[in-house]
Amino acid sequence: MSKNNILCEVNSVSTILRAENITKKYNYEMQNNILEKTCFTVEQGSIQVIKGKSGSGKSTFLSIIGGMEFPTSGKVYYKNESLYDLSDEKQSKIRGEKFGFVFQSFQLIPELTVRENIELPLILLKRKKKEKLKESVNELAKELGIGYQLDKRPSFLSGGEQQRVAIARALITEPEILFADEPTGNLDQTTTKSIISLLTKLNKDKNLSLVIVTHEPNLFQTPHYLYSLKNGKLERMNLNV
Ligand SMILES: Nc1ncnc2c1ncn2[C@@H]1O[C@H](COP(=O)(O)OP(=O)(O)O)[C@@H](O)[C@H]1O
């Protein structure tokens, strides 16, 4: 049995997300599939780290399991519902309420203050009253070490602080899974370490599931699964953490 088949079979009561035989080709002129019948599961409260060369399909894979990009074939199940077979409305509800996303380039809105950036997803979900919203942002920003930056615009913050703002924005909806695509790619070594320890603390304190694409897999001290994406397939690596 190949390693990949083992990944396809992993499934337990704590599985919240499952990708089955994901194949991806952006257009039919492409000779090779970017992803080739690959499988993956996310268990509640787990940390999954994916590494792979540039162009190996990591961002594509993360977008597919995060509900942002259709696979060419294969299924993504969120709690046993086939994500891409749901109505657009249900898909965006799951994306907005259950998933959080963080990117290498932070993707903050420069015209908005830090506070406005963080509260945006909740305003879009229309879930909280104004007073309560302010309180939640204050609390989360304080926890993430950016409490004193709330009234500034993102460009006045350091790279590490901007990424903390992006993480706060992803967490304000209290998602179950945080997807992070090279979240430390633009940061120096010291800041990278502090962001990785912040993510692992959030995993521990909030039982937040993490799926992280990173070039720095060695920085994780907490138990986690490590995968390598190669030739369109994910392989689980052995770890001694
Ligand atoms: N929207 C797109 N349209 C066409 N090709 C794409 C698109 N996005 C990515 N690709 C191609 O898919 C391959 C994998 O890209 P990507 O998932 O970004 O890899 P990674 O994140 O590992 O660097 C690359 O060859 C890239 O050029």
Ligand SMILES: [Mg+2]
């Ligand atoms: Mg990428």
